Amino acid sequence: MKKTILHIALLTSCLCGVGVRQVKAQQTAAQVFRAAGTPQNPKVTVNWTRYYDYDGLTEICAKLAKAYPDLVKLETIGDSYEGRRIWALTISDFTTGDPERKPAMYIDGNIHSNEIQGSEFALYTAWYLVENFQDNKFIQELLQQKTFYILPIINPDARHNFMHQPNTAQASRSGMIPLDDDGDGLVDEDVPDDLNKDGHITFMRRKSSNGRYVVDPQNPLRLIPAKPDQPGEYELLGYEGLDNDSDGLMNEDPPGYYDPSRDWGWNWQPNYIQPGAYKYPFSVPENRSVKDFVLRHPNIAGAQNYHHNGGMALNAQGAEDQNTFTREDNQVYDLLTRNAQQVIPGYTYSVVYKDLNSAFGGELDWFHGARGIFTFSNELMSPFLQLDRKVASGEEREAEQQELNKMLLLTDAFVEWKPFDHPTLGKIEIGGFKKNFPRAHPGFLLEEDAHRNMAFTVYQAYQLPQLVIQEVNTRKLSNGLTEVTATVANNRILPTHSSQDLKHRIERPDYISLRDSTVVSGMVLESAGANRGKEQKLNPARLEIPNVPGMGSVKVRWIVSATKPNLLVEVDSRKGGVVSQRF
Template identity: 80%
Template sequence: MKKRFFPVALVASLLAFCGVQTSRAQTPEQVFRAAGTPHNPKVSVSWNRYYDYAGITQICQQLAKAHPDLVKLETIGDSYEGRRLWVLTVSDFKTGDPLRKPAMYIDGNIHSNEIQGAEFALYTVWYLAENFQDNRFIKELLQQKTFYIIPTINPDARDNFMHKPNNAHSPRSGMMPLDDDGDGLVDEDQPDDLNKDGHITFMRRKSPNGRYILDPQNPLRLIPAKPDQPGTYELLGYEGLDNDGDGKVNEDPIGYYDPNRDWGWNWQPDYIQRGAFKYPFSLPENRAVKDFVLRHPNIAGAQSYHNNGGMILRGPGAEEDQNTYNRDDNQVYDLLGKYAEQVIPGYTYMVVYRDLYSAFGGELDWFHGARGIFTFTNELMSPYLQFDRKTASGQEREAEQYDFNKMLLFNDAFVEWEPFDHPTYGMVEIGGFKKNYPRAHPGFLLEEDAHRNMAFTVYQTYQLPQLEIREVQTRKLSNGLTEVTATIANNRIIPTHSSQDLKYKIERPDYVSLKDQSIVAGLVMENADLNLGKEQKQNPSRLEIPNIPGMGYVKVRWIVLANKPDLTIEVDSRKGGVVTQKF
């Protein structure tokens, strides 16, 4: 009798359907816990790969279901093509309203080809939730603070990049075809996937007039011939066809807008800066993020994940915006940036306009300039990660990419050159790096870099304002009056109001209230030792404090018509949280 074989996955599915439990490869009892890693996570996720929109949605749903007291999933709107924009609120819901705690905002994947930001953001949710029970630091952090995390704010372009032919540098938006050559047609001459492998690579052909030769160290690579050396190859650009019959190839590619030029701070139109769309916040995804941030004034810190280059960026994006960052704010940024360089090897703390170029209408500048939020943009995947060393740019860095692909990826990131009979160019060869390299992390580097970047955002969240009421003193005065003096301290480096916030009065002042009903005067003390203070004549029971500085304090004083006043004090700060204490 002929034996019949069934796929293992099918057998496992049938057994599960019938109620039969299949064995796991390892049980928790068989695993020796590695430091800093969840031992037995409720949600198992492989962090050495990338997930499309459906995969991200499933992980979000699983985390919210497995940790209902820590993770809440909701949508903030829909993308251009109708995909839900997911946001995960991560906090210990049992210790108070997340909206009343200082908050950290994180997003990723604003650009189509900058995919790993979504995994880095999701890893943060997973790590916080899965470590809450066993890690005292994480538990205390979520008791005191809130995270708002949007894994991808450009899900349409993400799925386009993953599921359709693209290269590592494909248009950032992933849609919006344009007529770049003015012939009245769009997309008629854009790169074509000639060998149908899902990657847009390069075309080359042998030619005695070419200016390239094969690299003797790596025949997959072309290098420029020396001036006195004959070339053997010419590069023809990305693989593609002359679809409109004008004798040109790939001259009318898909146009794009840049979602990171759409934000309403120092916005410039397309003819000044390439990539801007119709007007600020003309993109539905960015509008949804903007509206969410406006509804959550407790956001005091932010991180947006991009790629690549290994950079820890902060504003200003343009030289004209230097006045939005003063000495006090710069000091906070510098302290955080120095920490980031320590925990993320190979990454460099930089200022956009000073160290790169001027950029207008960026998310980074809107968060800081319009909302007064301390914000970083990390450009993920540093070349340093390839061989744990810094290299010069240009030819040396390109050579390292080929060496890394050969020595550690075993050429898995490269489409081997193969012949193709091109209708315009004749016999050519098609090949080159796949779309998942070198901007995207190889799998074995993905989790480590996700963890290091996550650690930086956790540290930034830890340094959000942490308020404490201390040194409450009373002194008897004449005529039945009592003087009450309190010190309100901020035990972290980030103030309750950035200098930009204070300059434009973006957020309301902090409130410090004494609950006694017989208050006759209230003062914000300028120098308590010299008894110098500024009286607040209206509503003296709730004093308005412009700012509680990082690693600093303010003193307040009330005069109360009572021998034994009610010493219940409340501090209510939008970005510093709410603290109530009875003395």
């Protein structure tokens, strides 16, 4: 028995020694068995099961740019209201051409203060692409052909405030511009407060014969409505807080109660029609910076905005009176969404005004309506990824959240009820969910959902226009003339111009040029098999093409005054990229 105890003591001592040495050492590539779909030995190591504040995300961005100078460019596109820089990452294979002359995918996150996971999702995409570039042929070809513009945090002040100041999961969605929301001439005087100084702002309740709630017999942490023949035991008093201005209200005057996602210059409405709208379109400085960035990059053909919770892929139809969608555009959205529903279990394809509520002045509406960009706004974390496929609401949804906290988080997301003497309410109890749940993903779901959404945006980028010059044929004519016919195809789902783009002439036409000074005539043929077309008399060497449809083609023809013309053909499209070929 003594020998056994001695052996155990010696083994424990040895293991402890090994453990100390392993903490100090770096694991080598030989010690790692690579899991499919993950980088083997990333240059920038990031734990994607946690959240990072503004400084933390800034550091990750800087490390990526330093580690991959041929794939990543980091720039600031403007400053927030409180002076924080708004970062933009350009991800592309810079050795294969100018990223601004490739079709581009735009991604952003964290427009709302308490919808923080969008930043991690956006930055995970940048990290995944560059860390897998060396070993993944698909990603190599994708970044050779396409560009990603990724803005992880477009509301940096609000992110900083949400993480570092007392807040709740339901904190104001706005930025940090101060507003007097209750009209008493004071700003920010009635905000939720951590009364018991436990590091969390949770709920207040108190026992009352007039209460409408009783303790759930299945879960003592939860209150449920009392039955009609059952006496109530508790009344809910809202979040922890005080009536600082003696107006009889608590928590009603938070910092800056406006909605940055109701500030965009498409179908914008004032606050009395659309609650949350600020002074005028793009009155929020962060949104103006994003708008200016998008206008400087007309190669953006697809976009993705990340929000928080619900498991929905929303398209750009915020209000029912918009006339921005045609059958052709809807077909593109439908094809893209099929992929989302496959790779993100439980996600549903939804239309804002049909499936949620009318929203005027939304970001995704501006992207599609004003810029003609095919845009999705994903509400993240499908209930399917939590406990089951059921999408619940109200009290039923709250019960599911309690079950998730109990069964998968082992009650870590909830602060148990504790007594507290409130200066005006008397003896109360304080407890409830922490601010990191349920709107924010639990850590174990964060990386999985980030990866699935990344895969969806990569698919969108893959389906951006891909133009190829299929063939060029010549035919000798009389009088030293030669007929040159070229066919240009688009091998992807997205057209070079959406119907909204064509309707409002948002972007210039595509150009198909024959680099030969002897061109005397040029025309766009009516169809691939037609032998007639519409002549372009002005500058016939550079033909203007309204659109190259998805999975379609166009045919053009020139007459040149040469028996051996220069057969260098170039296609130049804002959203379809630039390609040239000599025949």
